[in-house]
Amino acid sequence: MAEWCCLLGSIWHFPSKNRHLNMESERYNAREAEPKWQKFWDEAGTFLTGTDETRPKYYVLEMFPYPSGRIHMGHVRNYAMGDVIARYKRARGFSVLHPMGWDAFGMPAENAAMQNKSHPADWTYANIATMRAQLKSMGLSIDWTREIATCDPSYYKHQQKLFLDFLAAGLVDRKQAKVNWDPVDHTVLANEQVIDGRGWRSGALVEQRELTQWFLKISSQAEDLLHGLDTLEHWPEKVRLMQKNWIGRSEGLLVRFELVPSPAIETKELEVYTTRPDTLFGAKFLAIAADHPLAQKLGESDQQLKDFIVDCSHRGTSVAAIETAEKKGYDTGLKVRHPFDADWGLPVYVANFVLMDYGTGAIFGCPAHDQRDLDFANAYGLGNQPVILPPGADPASFTITTEAYDGEGTLFHSRFLDGLSIPEAKEEVAKRLEATVFDGRPIAKRQINFRLRDWGISRQRYWGCPIPIIHCESCGVVPVPEKDLPVELPKDVTFDQPGNPLDRHPTWKYVACPICGGPARRETDTMDTFVDSSWYFLRFTDPKDQAEPTDASAVARWMPVDQYIGGIEHAILHLLYARFFTRAMRMTDHADDLKEPFTGLFTQGMVVHETYKAKDGAWVAPADVRIEQTPDGRKAFRLDGGTEVEIGSIEKMSKSKKNVVDPDEIIESFGADTARWFMLSDSPPERDVIWTQEGAQNVSKFLQRLWRLTGELAELASPPDMPKPTVFSPPAMELRKVVHGALIKVGEDLDRLRFNRAIAQVHDLANKVSAAVGAVETPEIAEDLRFAFREAGDIMVQLFAPMMPHLAEECWARLGHKRPVAETPWPIAEPALVVEDVISLPVQVNGKKRGDLVIDRNADQAAIEAAVLALDFVQKALEGRPVKKIIIVPQRIVNVVG
RNA sequence: GCGGCCAUGGCGGAAUUGGUAGACGCGCUAGCUUGAGGUGCUAGUGGGGAGACCCGUGGAGGUUCGAGUCCUCUUGGCCGCACCA
Numbered sequence: 001m002a003e004w005c006c007l008l009g010s011i012w013h014f015p016s017k018n019r020h021l022n023m024e025s026e027r028y029n030a031r032e033a034e035p036k037w038q039k040f041w042d043e044a045g046t047f048l049t050g051t052d053e054t055r056p057k058y059y060v061l062e063m064f065p066y067p068s069g070r071i072h073m074g075h076v077r078n079y080a081m082g083d084v085i086a087r088y089k090r091a092r093g094f095s096v097l098h099p100m101g102w103d104a105f106g107m108p109a110e111n112a113a114m115q116n117k118s119h120p121a122d123w124t125y126a127n128i129a130t131m132r133a134q135l136k137s138m139g140l141s142i143d144w145t146r147e148i149a150t151c152d153p154s155y156y157k158h159q160q161k162l163f164l165d166f167l168a169a170g171l172v173d174r175k176q177a178k179v180n181w182d183p184v185d186h187t188v189l190a191n192e193q194v195i196d197g198r199g200w201r202s203g204a205l206v207e208q209r210e211l212t213q214w215f216l217k218i219s220s221q222a223e224d225l226l227h228g229l230d231t232l233e234h235w236p237e238k239v240r241l242m243q244k245n246w247i248g249r250s251e252g253l254l255v256r257f258e259l260v261p262s263p264a265i266e267t268k269e270l271e272v273y274t275t276r277p278d279t280l281f282g283a284k285f286l287a288i289a290a291d292h293p294l295a296q297k298l299g300e301s302d303q304q305l306k307d308f309i310v311d312c313s314h315r316g317t318s319v320a321a322i323e324t325a326e327k328k329g330y331d332t333g334l335k336v337r338h339p340f341d342a343d344w345g346l347p348v349y350v351a352n353f354v355l356m357d358y359g360t361g362a363i364f365g366c367p368a369h370d371q372r373d374l375d376f377a378n379a380y381g382l383g384n385q386p387v388i389l390p391p392g393a394d395p396a397s398f399t400i401t402t403e404a405y406d407g408e409g410t411l412f413h414s415r416f417l418d419g420l421s422i423p424e425a426k427e428e429v430a431k432r433l434e435a436t437v438f439d440g441r442p443i444a445k446r447q448i449n450f451r452l453r454d455w456g457i458s459r460q461r462y463w464g465c466p467i468p469i470i471h472c473e474s475c476g477v478v479p480v481p482e483k484d485l486p487v488e489l490p491k492d493v494t495f496d497q498p499g500n501p502l503d504r505h506p507t508w509k510y511v512a513c514p515i516c517g518g519p520a521r522r523e524t525d526t527m528d529t530f531v532d533s534s535w536y537f538l539r540f541t542d543p544k545d546q547a548e549p550t551d552a553s554a555v556a557r558w559m560p561v562d563q564y565i566g567g568i569e570h571a572i573l574h575l576l577y578a579r580f581f582t583r584a585m586r587m588t589d590h591a592d593d594l595k596e597p598f599t600g601l602f603t604q605g606m607v608v609h610e611t612y613k614a615k616d617g618a619w620v621a622p623a624d625v626r627i628e629q630t631p632d633g634r635k636a637f638r639l640d641g642g643t644e645v646e647i648g649s650i651e652k653m654s655k656s657k658k659n660v661v662d663p664d665e666i667i668e669s670f671g672a673d674t675a676r677w678f679m680l681s682d683s684p685p686e687r688d689v690i691w692t693q694e695g696a697q698n699v700s701k702f703l704q705r706l707w708r709l710t711g712e713l714a715e716l717a718s719p720p721d722m723p724k725p726t727v728f729s730p731p732a733m734e735l736r737k738v739v740h741g742a743l744i745k746v747g748e749d750l751d752r753l754r755f756n757r758a759i760a761q762v763h764d765l766a767n768k769v770s771a772a773v774g775a776v777e778t779p780e781i782a783e784d785l786r787f788a789f790r791e792a793g794d795i796m797v798q799l800f801a802p803m804m805p806h807l808a809e810e811c812w813a814r815l816g817h818k819r820p821v822a823e824t825p826w827p828i829a830e831p832a833l834v835v836e837d838v839i840s841l842p843v844q845v846n847g848k849k850r851g852d853l854v855i856d857r858n859a860d861q862a863a864i865e866a867a868v869l870a871l872d873f874v875q876k877a878l879e880g881r882p883v884k885k886i887i888i889v890p891q892r893i894v895n896v897v898g
Numbered sequence: 899g900c901g902g903c904c905a906u907g908g909c910g911g912a913a914u915u916g917g918u919a920g921a922c923g924c925g926c927u928a929g930c931u932u933g934a935g936g937u938g939c940u941a942g943u944g945g946g947g948a949g950a951c952c953c954g955u956g957g958a959g960g961u962u963c964g965a966g967u968c969c970u971c972u973u974g975g976c977c978g979c980a981c982c983a
Contacts, residue, residue, distance in 0.1 A: 571978085757922085760911090760912070846964085
């Protein structure tokens with residue numbers, strides 16, 4: 001063989017001779033290998049949750065899916081990311097918790113039941129079975145023994161217990177409230193579920209209705225939820241900011257204005273909330289919301305006002321309506337006295353821009369320093385009086401016409417406040433008004449306000465967690481005794497009419513009162529499904545516990561979640577509710593001393609795909625399209641008929657535009673490893689990734705290349721257990737440096753979730769290892785080089801194992817290992833290998849690179865300076881100018897200034 | 899309207915966080931191999947120039963020995979909130 005090689009020496013420029021044979025004889029067959037290894041891991045229990053308490057724990061969690069029927073590419077990306085982390089951390093020596101469950105309650109199951117005349121439970125569990133099989137075909141390192149479904153009584157039983165404990169702890173409220181009523185779904189929606197005035201699911205225009213509802217008092221935790229954000233350093237800044245704005249804390253003053261007595265009204269005062277008490281001397285009017293009690297009262301005897309109020313309630317909630325909404329008001333004829341001057345009367349208007357559900361539903365208007373107030377004042381000729389003088393402005397000439405000034409400045413035209421800064425003036429006004437008594441109480445009170453409202457959880461639906469309450473005619477609202485939990489959903493329900501099947505069930509809702517035994521009925525509302533997902537991550541720490549929702553020691557062991565991964569669409573709702581639940585569960589002794597549920601949060605981008613449109617305007621699915629590279633660029637043709645279709649814009653995968661690809665088909669044709677690798681390569685994980693058929697093919701080619709390269713390495717490598725030689729020849733040393741360099745970089749990248757970079761490193765490593773293999777001229781190579789090839793093969797496989805676990809196992813076995821790579825510790829880099837004795841320093845002259853200086857790594861400043869000045873390209877670039885300065889950044893760069 | 903993010907070759911994107919711009923991949927070009935079903939390999943590939951070199955990170959300034967990175971202004975795109983007093 002060696003002789004033959006020498007005879008045909010030139011052939012070694014094409015080391016592919018071997019490769020070619022490998023390629024023909026043995027392609028990697030994902031379709032066979034993937035199920036084989038999935039079965040192996042499953043039977044070996046490789047991914048059961050680590051029980052070794054001496055190891056540090058790592059809890060990695062992807063947002064659990066709604067069982068809609070089939071997984072989509074977004075799931076593939078989400079779970080591929082989580083799985084890479086889980087596998088990597090496991091290899092790094094952590095005890096890993098990586099569970100999976102189902103967010104299984106919700107309206108689509110009821111909609112499906114209506115359409116198919118089936119039961120929501122049947123539909124849901126069938127979907128779960130399908131999707132579980134699909135997820136398993138991805139080769140995820142999940143501990144399936146911890147699987148939970150929120151629609152299972154063994155789960156919601158504990159949720160009912162939590163509700164009762166929250167109730168006892170004063171964290172639950174039942175009150176009449178104006179709610180968003182979805183007339184299509186026949187249910188109440190949270191504010192957050194109303195988008196542009198429409199139901200987030202049905203798209204129907206939402207109506208306002210007064211209903212008695214159950215609320216979780218999330219606003220009681222507003223301050224803590226806000227402060228907690230500061231501790232969440234490993235959350236995206238964007239999400240923290242969104243939550244901060246959502247909570248919407250403001251510091252202000254409640255001020256009671258004395259009403260000038262009028263025959264129309266008995267009320268003596270009008271209370272407003274303001275964050276700008278400093279501008280009180282710029283006040284020109286008061287305004288109240290159309291649904292303010294005072295406005296309602298006045299409207300009873302004033303038809304014009306009544307008409308105006310009705311007009312306000314019809315105010316559109318669409319984006320366009322708000323943008324074009326004019327400031328409108330109605331003068332009530334009432335007057336209030338200025339708190340600092342009883343002779344100063346201010347008119348009271350009903351105004352369409354004042355909101356009843358914020359503050360007190362009443363404001364004082366200072367037109368000069370608030371744009372809305374100015375627009376209003378200009379419309380009704382109320383004038384304006386500037387009281388804040390911008391820095392450097394002339395007090396004699398400073399006026400406001402159409403633009404309010406809300407910046408920094410000094411008080412003027414404000415009597416005793418003149419000359420103060422805004423904060424000083426706020427303080428002074430607060431102090432004085434707190435000391436002023438009207439009608440037996442201070443006229444003003446400091447108050448912190450939040451935009452965050454309590455969380456209404458009542459839903460008039462069947463497929464949700466029943467609220468464990470019984471309404472008794474004599475005892476009132478009675479909690480279901482704990483021994484009677486769970487309150488299970490009745491199975492015999494129909495969906496042939498709109499509304500809540502529980503409410504019209506013939507027997508289920510009629511029960512005896514647990515207290516008096518008298519006739520009573522069950523609460524027929526069920527919980528918002530966001531409740532289900534607000535504590536599932538805690539349940540995962542001990543999912544089989546029959547007695548309690550959680551176990552303190554399990555919570556202590558596993559919580560918080562170290563890395564949580566999901567879509568940005570949950571930035572506010574789910575993540576805020578989960579943070580609230582963590583607090584509420586801690587207060588009711590269900591969450592140990594847990595402060596925050598998720599230490600690290602990562603919001604991944606979407607999977608997008610180009611769209612295809614036929615001549616007749618119909619969308620065409622990618623599966624029905626063939627892409628060709630033509631001299632005129634990429635073109636798309638229908639598979640049936642071959643007519644060309646237009647390649648349209650790249651959009652989020654959606655059924656309506658048909659630009660979806662089915663994970664099953666991808667896994668069937670390319671394998672899970674290819675799908676996983678594609679999802680992680682090129683695009684940074686937080687950005688959108690564009691799925692293309694060509695891209696998947698390219699990944700598949702690279703996968704085959706890794707397989708062939710591993711085969712070559714297996715032939716060149718020493719046995720797995722060979723001791724490390726003490727001396728290495730230059731080629732062996734070179735290879736080891738490359739391999740250990742890649743090892744360090746991939747580790748850094750995976751630590752920082754930079755999967756795209758880690759993948760680039762694997763590509764680079766494969767290129768370099770390939771070159772080293774190609775440089776071998778004879779199969780009889782020295783032991784030290786054999787060791788280097790052994791190491792190169794092992795480490796290369798381990799580096800891509802988290803991303804392509806099935807291929808990695810197959811390659812690992814091919815390299816002669818008996819134990820699976822999934823159970824092999826991460827390799828340890830030898831840092832000494834990465835340090836060069838001689839380094840190449842880039843040399844700049846006046847900031848422009850002119851060449852490199854090769855010099856001993858430990859050379860001192862003087863030696864470097866001397867060597868740099870001796871370089872001819874430096875002298876040339878200096879063009880005879882004297883050297884003013886030489887900047888040496890150690891190990892980095894040299895800059896000669898001349 | 900308010901707040902935030904982003905802008906780098908034909909494309910996706912790197913850039914040790916103020917230190918060699920364009921790693922890696924795609925695409926493209928040339929050649930070799932294979933000869934039929936999703937090949938493989940080698941070389942090249944920011945722009946200009948024959949060349950030493952020059953120009954280049956949306957645009958205009960600035961700070962610095964040195965700026966894709968920091969500051970100011972500006973243009974374009976994306977996202978969140980939306981009359982929250």
